[in-house]
Amino acid sequence: MTGISKSFGGITVLDEVDFDLRPGEVHILAGENGAGKSTLMKILAGVHRDYNGEVSLKGQTVRFRSPREAYDHGIAVIYQELSLVDSMSIAENLHLGREKVRGGAWIDRKGQREAAESMLRAAGIALDTTREAEHYPLSSRQMVEIARALSRNADVVVMDEPTSALNEVEVEGLFGLMRSITQRGCGVIYITHKLEEIFRIGGRITVLRDGKNVWTSSMNEVSRDSLIAKMVGREVETRFPYAEITPGETLLRVKELHVSGESPGMQAEINVSFALRAGEVVGLAGLRGSGNSEVLQALFGAFPGCVTGRIELAGWVTERSNPREAIDQQVALLTNDRKGNGLVMELSVRENITLPSLRRFSKAGWLRRKAEDRIARTQADALRIRATSITQEVGTLSGGNQQKVVFAKWLETQPRVLLLDDPTRGVDVGAKQEIYELIMQLKRERCAMLLVSSETPELLGLCDRILVMNEGRIVQEFTRSEATQEDLLHAALGLSRFGDA
Amino acid sequence: MQHWDYRGLAMLEKSSTRTPVVTLLRSPVARAVVSLTLVFALGLIFNAEGAFLHWETHRDMLRQVSVYGILACGMTIVIITGGIDLAVGSILGLTAVVFSLGAIHWGLPPWQAVLLALAVGSACGALSGGLIARFSIQPFIATLAMMVFARGLAKFVSGGQKISTAVQQADGSYHYVDTPPIFNTLGSRVLSDDLAVVTVILLLCLAAAWVFLARLRWGRYMYAIGGNEEASWLAGVPVKGMKLLAYGLSGFFCAVAGICQAAQELQGDPEAGATYELNAIAIVVIGGTSLRGGRGNIWLTLLGILTIGYLEKVLSINAVGEESRLMLTGVIIIVAVLFQTRKS
Numbered sequence: 001m002t003g004i005s006k007s008f009g010g011i012t013v014l015d016e017v018d019f020d021l022r023p024g025e026v027h028i029l030a031g032e033n034g035a036g037k038s039t040l041m042k043i044l045a046g047v048h049r050d051y052n053g054e055v056s057l058k059g060q061t062v063r064f065r066s067p068r069e070a071y072d073h074g075i076a077v078i079y080q081e082l083s084l085v086d087s088m089s090i091a092e093n094l095h096l097g098r099e100k101v102r103g104g105a106w107i108d109r110k111g112q113r114e115a116a117e118s119m120l121r122a123a124g125i126a127l128d129t130t131r132e133a134e135h136y137p138l139s140s141r142q143m144v145e146i147a148r149a150l151s152r153n154a155d156v157v158v159m160d161e162p163t164s165a166l167n168e169v170e171v172e173g174l175f176g177l178m179r180s181i182t183q184r185g186c187g188v189i190y191i192t193h194k195l196e197e198i199f200r201i202g203g204r205i206t207v208l209r210d211g212k213n214v215w216t217s218s219m220n221e222v223s224r225d226s227l228i229a230k231m232v233g234r235e236v237e238t239r240f241p242y243a244e245i246t247p248g249e250t251l252l253r254v255k256e257l258h259v260s261g262e263s264p265g266m267q268a269e270i271n272v273s274f275a276l277r278a279g280e281v282v283g284l285a286g287l288r289g290s291g292n293s294e295v296l297q298a299l300f301g302a303f304p305g306c307v308t309g310r311i312e313l314a315g316w317v318t319e320r321s322n323p324r325e326a327i328d329q330q331v332a333l334l335t336n337d338r339k340g341n342g343l344v345m346e347l348s349v350r351e352n353i354t355l356p357s358l359r360r361f362s363k364a365g366w367l368r369r370k371a372e373d374r375i376a377r378t379q380a381d382a383l384r385i386r387a388t389s390i391t392q393e394v395g396t397l398s399g400g401n402q403q404k405v406v407f408a409k410w411l412e413t414q415p416r417v418l419l420l421d422d423p424t425r426g427v428d429v430g431a432k433q434e435i436y437e438l439i440m441q442l443k444r445e446r447c448a449m450l451l452v453s454s455e456t457p458e459l460l461g462l463c464d465r466i467l468v469m470n471e472g473r474i475v476q477e478f479t480r481s482e483a484t485q486e487d488l489l490h491a492a493l494g495l496s497r498f499g500d501a
Numbered sequence: 502m503q504h505w506d507y508r509g510l511a512m513l514e515k516s517s518t519r520t521p522v523v524t525l526l527r528s529p530v531a532r533a534v535v536s537l538t539l540v541f542a543l544g545l546i547f548n549a550e551g552a553f554l555h556w557e558t559h560r561d562m563l564r565q566v567s568v569y570g571i572l573a574c575g576m577t578i579v580i581i582t583g584g585i586d587l588a589v590g591s592i593l594g595l596t597a598v599v600f601s602l603g604a605i606h607w608g609l610p611p612w613q614a615v616l617l618a619l620a621v622g623s624a625c626g627a628l629s630g631g632l633i634a635r636f637s638i639q640p641f642i643a644t645l646a647m648m649v650f651a652r653g654l655a656k657f658v659s660g661g662q663k664i665s666t667a668v669q670q671a672d673g674s675y676h677y678v679d680t681p682p683i684f685n686t687l688g689s690r691v692l693s694d695d696l697a698v699v700t701v702i703l704l705l706c707l708a709a710a711w712v713f714l715a716r717l718r719w720g721r722y723m724y725a726i727g728g729n730e731e732a733s734w735l736a737g738v739p740v741k742g743m744k745l746l747a748y749g750l751s752g753f754f755c756a757v758a759g760i761c762q763a764a765q766e767l768q769g770d771p772e773a774g775a776t777y778e779l780n781a782i783a784i785v786v787i788g789g790t791s792l793r794g795g796r797g798n799i800w801l802t803l804l805g806i807l808t809i810g811y812l813e814k815v816l817s818i819n820a821v822g823e824e825s826r827l828m829l830t831g832v833i834i835i836v837a838v839l840f841q842t843r844k845s
Contacts, residue, residue, distance in 0.1 A: 323736070333735065341735055347725060347728055347795070358718050358722075365719065
């Protein structure tokens with residue numbers, strides 16, 4: 001792959017990236033969240049069709065138009081999100097899209113079952129192929145997917161953090177499998193955050209940062225520290241408008257907040273204690289799946305029935321059972337998924353801004369439309385939301401402007417505690433800067449903020465303190481002056497800075 | 502009107518190079534108006550020797566479509582939340598029976614009979630809504646169950662008989678009672694005979710639904726839930742309560758329709774309203790309210806009511822046989838909906 005560039009709605013995700021894979025090697029693709037690794041692989045797999053640059057396979061230039069076409073050329077991708085159909089049996093899943101048929105249409109169930117069993121055997125897994133996928137744990141299903149990819153004699157196998165849901169034994173099994181397929185001449189592209197794995201199985205490594213190639217090297221020339229330095233990068237390009245303020249009284253105290261692992265989307269049980277003071281910005285660092293984002297959601301009451309522990313807000317002990325209560329206690333959560341759960345895309349700017357505080361904008365149920373208009377206009381002006389009018393549908397705005405609507409909507413609830421989950425995700429540089437300034441303005445107004453970000457420089461630039469999470473627990477705390485990007489990454493990876501690194 | 506004016510603006514921005522006429526034509530209201538105009542033009546062309554030009558024809562059309570229209574008011578609210586209510590026809594039948602039983606057999610004062618029917622209808626709707634909200638049952642399934650259940654209940658309370666002024670005695674003989682005056686009132690016409698009372702009731706229902714959707718907080722919540730349920734919940738919207746309310750209101754409108762139906766037929770027929778749910782859904786969808794939820798309004802439903810009403814009327818005054826009428830209606834619904842939902 002040479003000179004690959006790709007942008008989504010004006011935001012450049014990949015910028016002239018080169019990548020190559022040799023037969024029989026394991027090539028690690030590393031970089032922080034949002035560096036562009038997944039996008040690069042999706043281009044290879046035919047998911048994204050409009051990109052600049054050239055992909056060549058065995059000397060021939062190719063441009064896949066669909067994942068199916070890439071598959072037919074011997075490129076198998078195992079995504080982070082599983083792609084098994086829950087309600088179908090393992091055998092049916094393994095043959096999905098290439099059913100064995102007799103007489104043109106009749107599915108050969110016995111043949112499929114036998115083939116499925118031999119596929120699993122080849123991958124070293126033992127499962128009942130007649131049971132539905134939903135009965136198996138995540139790890140088994142992941143192994144089934146790997147077996148499916150391998151069964152199609154792929155020349156290139158892409159694995160996107162395949163071990164995040166596997167236990168140690170299963171990881172060993174997977175590595176064994178990888179060794180046997182590389183011996184067959186198959187190349188593996190392996191995306192991971194885990195340093196241990198990088199050093200165990202990597203042949204070569206390519207590091208991406210902000211959509212650019214940083215470095216490609218053979219693994220035996222690399223040390224742990226130099227690798228981390230490459231991943232985070234030294235230079236911090238953005239200027240953060242940090243405001244030095246003496247924090248006030250403790251506003252929020254969390255004692256042994258426990259979120260059971262059963263709530264949706266959770267990977268590990270969460271158990272944290274910390275305190276937050278007025279006018280303080282505290283970062284919650286951690287890799288994806290470390291539970292930092294879930295802590296914010298739990299504090300907001302978004303996991304009813306799964307949360308225990310003690311939340312004290314300005315001296316009041318609160319029972320958080322739903323978002324309404326959190327809002328009434330002047331806590332606001334800006335989620336990391338505007339489309340999914342941040343905004344109602346069908347409604348206008350005005351209607352989105354007033355939605356959480358609509359009770360203030362109505363009298364005995366009747367909407368006070370003039371007040372609503374006035375406030376929406378004030379907020380839109382204050383945050384410089386660029387829309388043709390406050391009645392414009394939110395879905396037609398740019399990402400940055402949508403995010404400003406999210407801010408406007410929550411500021412209108414007059415929060416004392418603001419939970420920010422990746423507030424600059426999918427936002428262009430200009431809007432980012434405006435959001436940073438807004439955060440500092442809120443800090444001056446004595447708002448307490450808890451910040452999760454997929455961009456470590458943001459945490460370093462905006463926070464007074466940074467708590468680092470790993471597998472649901474806070475493993476280390478840094479003050480603003482002592483935190484460095486390397487230290488944060490070390491801690492987030494579960495390594496101690498002064499330990500065996 | 503608030504729910505289409507901003508859409509107009511959004512489109513202006515997207516399609517600034519297009520002429521204003523094209524832009525205007527892309528708004529759902531304009532499309533609904535076009536459908537209605539086409540049907541109306543058909544009526545002018547095939548006017549059955551001038552019959553279409555008489556006010557009586559239009560008055561009768563409005564009367565005939567009123568009951569469907571009242572059901573469509575509740576259906577609009579439910580569809581805006583992203584749901585569907587299949588039980589409206591059955592609840593209409595049930596409330597028609599309950600109303601007739603109360604007013605004729607039990608001799609209740611008219612206002613008590615009306616309140617009783619409204620309470621029964623709202624309760625049935627709220628029960629569907631409760632199942633949907635509390636147990637996350639899909640609206641299609643929950644209201645399908647209610648559709649069957651309410652029809653059974655209607656037959657149970659009526660003993661399988663039409664509830665009319667012929668009251669069966671203990672010895673099996675029939676004894677005729679006077680028609681309660683409320684039946685005559687609701688079945689009559691006003692404005693020097695120019696408008697049916699049921700049409701007036703339809704207009705009141707449309708006004709009530711408009712106030713609810715466009716002027717009340719809970720109406721706004723309906724749009725929010727239909728647009729993005731999770732975002733609404735995270736914004737503190739009482740999602741479950743609002744779903745209960747939406748289906749409860751639908752049940753309330755069903756009861757209004759049931760009372761009107763009983764008054765016009767001078768009896769409570771436990772079979773009344775069968776397949777009416779399809780008419781109500783067709784009206785809402787032809788108007789252009791999105792089945793995906795979050796978009797639409799009561800004006801679109803008014804246009805849908807008129808479109809369906811005129812369609813049926815044009816076919817009937819031209820003495821098109823029932824077979825052809827049904828087939829043509831099916832075809833025209835699809836054409837109208839394709840026209841309405843075509844992506845720009």
